[in-house]
Amino acid sequence: RTVYVNGDYLPENEAHVSVFDRGFLFADGVYEVTTVLDGRLVDFGNHMARLHRSLGELDMTLATDDNELLAIHRELVQRNGVDQGLVYLQVTRGAADRDFVYPATGTPATLVLFTQHKPLLDAPAARDGLRVVSLPDLRWNRRDIKTVQLLYPSMAKMEAKRRGADDAWLIEGGQVTEGSSSNAWLLDHEDTLVTRALSHSILPGITRSAVMAFAEEQGMRVEERGFTIDEAKAARAAFVTSATSFVTPVVEIDGQPIGDGRPLPAITRLRERFIEESR
Ligand code: PDD
Numbered sequence: 001r002t003v004y005v006n007g008d009y010l011p012e013n014e015a016h017v018s019v020f021d022r023g024f025l026f027a028d029g030v031y032e033v034t035t036v037l038d039g040r041l042v043d044f045g046n047h048m049a050r051l052h053r054s055l056g057e058l059d060m061t062l063a064t065d066d067n068e069l070l071a072i073h074r075e076l077v078q079r080n081g082v083d084q085g086l087v088y089l090q091v092t093r094g095a096a097d098r099d100f101v102y103p104a105t106g107t108p109a110t111l112v113l114f115t116q117h118k119p120l121l122d123a124p125a126a127r128d129g130l131r132v133v134s135l136p137d138l139r140w141n142r143r144d145i146k147t148v149q150l151l152y153p154s155m156a157k158m159e160a161k162r163r164g165a166d167d168a169w170l171i172e173g174g175q176v177t178e179g180s181s182s183n184a185w186l187l188d189h190e191d192t193l194v195t196r197a198l199s200h201s202i203l204p205g206i207t208r209s210a211v212m213a214f215a216e217e218q219g220m221r222v223e224e225r226g227f228t229i230d231e232a233k234a235a236r237a238a239f240v241t242s243a244t245s246f247v248t249p250v251v252e253i254d255g256q257p258i259g260d261g262r263p264l265p266a267i268t269r270l271r272e273r274f275i276e277e278s279r
Pocket of ligand 1: 179205206207208243
């Protein structure tokens with residue numbers, strides 16, 4: 001596989017980043033994951049807009065402009081022959097002596113991109129649905145910034161697996177914030193799609209906003225508000241959204257089946273139409 005590091009395209013085993021990189025030492029970095037479908041990037045512009053927002057919130061600067069970033073994404077997709085999968089992009093504050101104080105301005109950021117093949121359309125979870133468990137949301141309080149400090153989401157996912165489930169839904173103040181790496185939704189008994197409003201508590205998902213716009217276009221009602229795990233358990237349907245999972249049904253929460261315990265056809269239809277719209 002060919003990867004990109006700071007201006008160079010290299011075989012993955014020849015690519016290197018400094019041991020003093022602040023991404024490595026402080027998780028001082030941000031990332032984006034852009035989906036590749038039919039060899040094409042999905043929603044690239046919005047991913048780059050969120051990247052700049054994340055960088056801005058952390059006073060980080062990147063010398064590479066969006067046209068160059070687009071060219072790098074396309075080059076990697078082409079060189080690695082990706083038809084379905086993703087492009088991962090990471091920017092860190094660069095390498096400097098270990099210090100809690102940020103390095104001098106002018107320290108170049110580290111920019112890394114790589115691709116991953118992944119069967120997205122035929123993912124088993126799309127057909128069978130996900131089983132999730134609720135766990136406390138112990139992440140920091142700026143989840144709107146897409147940083148690489150992903151230890152708690154990783155721990156939560158492991159705990160979910162230990163409990164025989166697929167993933168975790170995180171709870172704070174009695175309400176669901178989001179999934180470990182997705183936004184959380186339900187369909188209520190009035191056929192309204194419900195997902196938590198944007199704030200520092202959740203990541204502003206690119207798929208979340210695309211699904212919201214698409215659902216409204218299709219004449220569905222969408223409400224942005226918090227909900228409890230009990231409301232989700234009693235809902236008509238529950239699902240998650242993320243770049244690589246699109247819309248994926250949740251069929252069980254804390255061992256309790258949602259609806260009849262199978263993906264609701266309305267959600268499967270939303271997924272399929274949304275994917276068609278994205279290609
Ligand atoms: N995760 N919330 C969290 C905490 C996430 O990590 C993600 C994405 C989302 C969905 O955002 P989007 O629709 O823009 O992908 C919500 C990515 C895919 C990841 O870490 O792999």
